[in-house]
Amino acid sequence: MEIKWYIGLAVALFCTGIVGVLTRRNSIIIFMCIELMLNAVNLLLVAFSKMHAASAIAQSNPNVVSDAQIFVFFIMVVAAAEVSVGLAIIVMLYRNTHSVDVNFLNRLKN
Amino acid sequence: MGNVFQLVWLIPVLPLLGFLINGLGRKQVSKTMAGIIGSGTVFLSFLISAAVFFSVKDGNTHVAHYFDFINITALKIGFDFQIDQLSSIFLLIITGVGFLIHVYSTAYMHDEEPKDFAKYFAYLNLFVFSMLLLVMGANFVIMFIGWEGVGLCSYLLIGFWFKNTNYNIAAKKAFIMNRIGDLGFLLAVFWLISKLGTADYHTVFASVSKLSATDITGITMLLFVGAMGKSAQIPLYTWLPDAMAGPTPVSALIHAATMVTAGIYMIARSNILYTMAPVTQCVVAIVGLSTAILAATIALKQNDIKKVLAYSTVSQLGYMFLALGVGAYTGAVFHVMTHAFFKALLFLGAGSVIHAMSGEQDIRNMGGLKKHMSVTHITFLLACLAIAGMPPFSGFFSKDEILAAAFASSETGGVILWGLGVLTAVMTAFYMFRLYAMTFLGKFRGTHEQEHHLHESPKAITIPLIILAILSVVGGWIGIPEVFMQGGHKLEEFLAPVFAQSNALTEKHHLDHLTEYGLMAASVVLALGALISAWSKYSKYQKTEKEESGLGKVLANKWYVDEFYDAIIVKPVLSIAKYFSNIFEKKGVDGFVNGIGKAVNYGSRQIRLLQSGQVGAYVLMMVLGILLFFIIQLFL
Numbered sequence: 122m123e124i125k126w127y128i129g130l131a132v133a134l135f136c137t138g139i140v141g142v143l144t145r146r147n148s149i150i151i152f153m154c155i156e157l158m159l160n161a162v163n164l165l166l167v168a169f170s171k172m173h174a175a176s177a178i179a180q181s182n183p184n185v186v187s188d189a190q191i192f193v194f195f196i197m198v199v200a201a202a203e204v205s206v207g208l209a210i211i212v213m214l215y216r217n218t219h220s221v222d223v224n225f226l227n228r229l230k231n
Numbered sequence: 232m233g234n235v236f237q238l239v240w241l242i243p244v245l246p247l248l249g250f251l252i253n254g255l256g257r258k259q260v261s262k263t264m265a266g267i268i269g270s271g272t273v274f275l276s277f278l279i280s281a282a283v284f285f286s287v288k289d290g291n292t293h294v295a296h297y298f299d300f301i302n303i304t305a306l307k308i309g310f311d312f313q314i315d316q317l318s319s320i321f322l323l324i325i326t327g328v329g330f331l332i333h334v335y336s337t338a339y340m341h342d343e344e345p346k347d348f349a350k351y352f353a354y355l356n357l358f359v360f361s362m363l364l365l366v367m368g369a370n371f372v373i374m375f376i377g378w379e380g381v382g383l384c385s386y387l388l389i390g391f392w393f394k395n396t397n398y399n400i401a402a403k404k405a406f407i408m409n410r411i412g413d414l415g416f417l418l419a420v421f422w423l424i425s426k427l428g429t430a431d432y433h434t435v436f437a438s439v440s441k442l443s444a445t446d447i448t449g450i451t452m453l454l455f456v457g458a459m460g461k462s463a464q465i466p467l468y469t470w471l472p473d474a475m476a477g478p479t480p481v482s483a484l485i486h487a488a489t490m491v492t493a494g495i496y497m498i499a500r501s502n503i504l505y506t507m508a509p510v511t512q513c514v515v516a517i518v519g520l521s522t523a524i525l526a527a528t529i530a531l532k533q534n535d536i537k538k539v540l541a542y543s544t545v546s547q548l549g550y551m552f553l554a555l556g557v558g559a560y561t562g563a564v565f566h567v568m569t570h571a572f573f574k575a576l577l578f579l580g581a582g583s584v585i586h587a588m589s590g591e592q593d594i595r596n597m598g599g600l601k602k603h604m605s606v607t608h609i610t611f612l613l614a615c616l617a618i619a620g621m622p623p624f625s626g627f628f629s630k631d632e633i634l635a636a637a638f639a640s641s642e643t644g645g646v647i648l649w650g651l652g653v654l655t656a657v658m659t660a661f662y663m664f665r666l667y668a669m670t671f672l673g674k675f676r677g678t679h680e681q682e683h684h685l686h687e688s689p690k691a692i693t694i695p696l697i698i699l700a701i702l703s704v705v706g707g708w709i710g711i712p713e714v715f716m717q718g719g720h721k722l723e724e725f726l727a728p729v730f731a732q733s734n735a736l737t738e739k740h741h742l743d744h745l746t747e748y749g750l751m752a753a754s755v756v757l758a759l760g761a762l763i764s765a766w767s768k769y770s771k772y773q774k775t776e777k778e779e780s781g782l783g784k785v786l787a788n789k790w791y792v793d794e795f796y797d798a799i800i801v802k803p804v805l806s807i808a809k810y811f812s813n814i815f816e817k818k819g820v821d822g823f824v825n826g827i828g829k830a831v832n833y834g835s836r837q838i839r840l841l842q843s844g845q846v847g848a849y850v851l852m853m854v855l856g857i858l859l860f861f862i863i864q865l866f867l
Binding site: 139142143144223224 | 845846847850851854
């Protein structure tokens, strides 16, 4: 399939993620949107890796074929770690303010 | 006697010490002490100046170097004193006449409180110090220090009775007009330094050929502007009559004998520069002559005894500048000397009269004083005869020398210069004897209390008057012209080395003896006629309520020059100042500075709103930032 479909899907997912982060009030939903952005990037990486695979072999550099695909795993690991830390923070916030509403967190005001 | 030059530094330092002691210790010194310190320092300076004079007479001149005043790589100006014939004559005049005036002041100012008395002597000593610096400097910069110093002391002394606002205004006027002249002087010095790299007299006068004609004309013109301010010539003369607000001894010292002659000294010192700039010499002569005539006409109708003498000073200074303008440098210095004697005597005599009249200065209220004040009367009469140019008094010799030089200066214009000079001499004789007659002759026209109070002044006042009277009579005999006695002009012989360069360049027009006798006779006869007519007219003066009219009114109002300056210069400057202070300063500059404060306030209020504490807003800003970054990466 042509690369433009993959790019389009990834961009759509990424934008959805951004809009979600900016607009949603529930912090857990914001987290899910962050995951969405990360996964969109993963998709893009894998697609580009496949796209360049054929020409890379022709250019006699066999190592570069699956570089991006390995990188995807790194991203997933980072996402997992970040989620664990973030959810821990949300739990602490809930214990203090009894709500997961982001707009409640304006104690830094002024 | 060659060692006397080692002591030359003491001449200005002694009055400076007097200033410091009287000035800093004015609350502690008694009146007698202050008088002794003030007069004593000047007397000691006079003794050293006399010793220096005798040494210089034997032919020794001396340049004493003390320390480097300015020492930058290209420019070196030392604190040097130059003692030669010209400066030694001025030293004698300043310290001699100055000492007499100090003694006079101890009696004249005896009504003051001790600390004001000491302050007065401190200022007088500071003035003598500055004037001595002026005439002893070996370069234009040291002269300028003294130049500024005498202007300052003039301000301090005119405004001595500072509780009176009018006196302060007069003092300010004197100082400001002086400063306008000083600007010209400074520009000339800068020009000289830029062209020749030095302000030293010796070097400058030796390298005159290195300057182009425009340079010399420009420098001499600017120096003359300085002289115009300091020596009260047109257009910067109106401060001198107003300066009569100061105590009378101050008027005698500063505005008759010394400060106003600083301009003459400066031009006489730079005589070679002026000889090489005939254009400037022409200007100097014309300005001098016109000032002489203008001031003489005004003096004809003045009724304040000191104002008549003030305008007389302006007029005589005009004579001196006329002499300088036609190249008669010795004549100018001679007239400075004789004028110092008789003008100081006139002012001191006027002070004695004012003292006796309990402060009255209007001559319409005087009269018949000769019965009550014989010493003052005789000395004043002698001074009037001297200033009118009657032989054998001093004024005759010096004035005649100037008139003869004016006549001989050029084939065509000489007669006009001479004629106008004689006209001024006639007016001088007339107004001086009008003053004399209205003050001392006729019937007393004052009030009864004043009449009871009339008395001759104490010895401290009359002895200086007597000494000055003797000098006014015999002072001219050092300058007897050739027509009377071969080799009689001792002053010219003495000053010859100073003016040697100039005299070598100009061709002396020699008048034959017959012409000179004729000129002398004409001026003396005409002046005598004016003298006699004024004597007879004003000895019978009756006080009338009649107002002046016509030309008399114009003269009594000083040709409305003050009003003219007021309208053309003072009012516009004041209104510009008011505009700047009210509108530009309050709205413009203040508005601008306050506006910056307000802008910072406003900005900070707006930016504070960013800190909403909303996490969502922070994330939005983060996203926008990243977006901006990417756009910049892509497109730039």
